Amino acid sequence: MFSSLKIAMVAILITGIAGAGMYVMKLRSDNAILKANQLKLESAVEDQKQLIENQKKDFEEILNANKKMNELVSVLKKDLEDLDKRFNKKNRDVGKLAIAKTKSIERITNGASALATRCIEIASGSPLTEKEKNATKKSEINSECPSIANPNYVPY
């Protein structure tokens, strides 16, 4: 009876040690997984930070593009207003002027027509010439569309 009790005790002890060993191994395995999870979470946080940064950059670019487009629309509107002024400044009547000074109005019209033609070329994507880029005086600019033809010209 005493020996069977002994055997039972030893069996319980061995089972206990084996269980404890398994439990420790399981804990170590869990720990490894947790470490890997931690690394993944840290990487995900970094990715999110990067994403937010990129979004900020995108918003800035969108705002900037919108601003530039609005600026372009307003300078083009001004060119159109200037054209209207050329025809109607101080109740000017181009028809009467053409009757009185036919040759000079013809010359002016042809000059302006050539400049306007160049404006359309520029608007369609034609690169600016050095002369156009460097024009800063009224006598050097394309008076039909200085806003797109002469980037360095500041109206005075």
Added chain:
Amino acid sequence: MLILTTFLTNCSGVKKLEIFKEEVPRAQLNLDKPTPLQLENLRWIIITSENAEEVFKKLEEQGIDPVLWGLTDKDFELLAKNFARIRNQLKITNDLLDKYKEYYEPDVNKKQ
């Protein structure tokens, strides 16, 4: 005891975290921009009741058919303004295209 330990270790296990992330970028459109226009200059002739005969005579002398398409001064003004509007629209559309390209295809723009 062994059964109890097995239960304890297996039921409350830590699940392995899986994050799936696979982004396949869309192919870039990358179309070439239209070739800029190269236009011909045209010649305007102003005709009044006084110089009409002289103008037609000169045309005949130059071997040009003595016929002209006419506009009143008001219509000429409208034509000039219409062209300015078309030009502005062309410029805006062209710049808009550039902005879209810069935004969606920045790498392509750098290469160009």
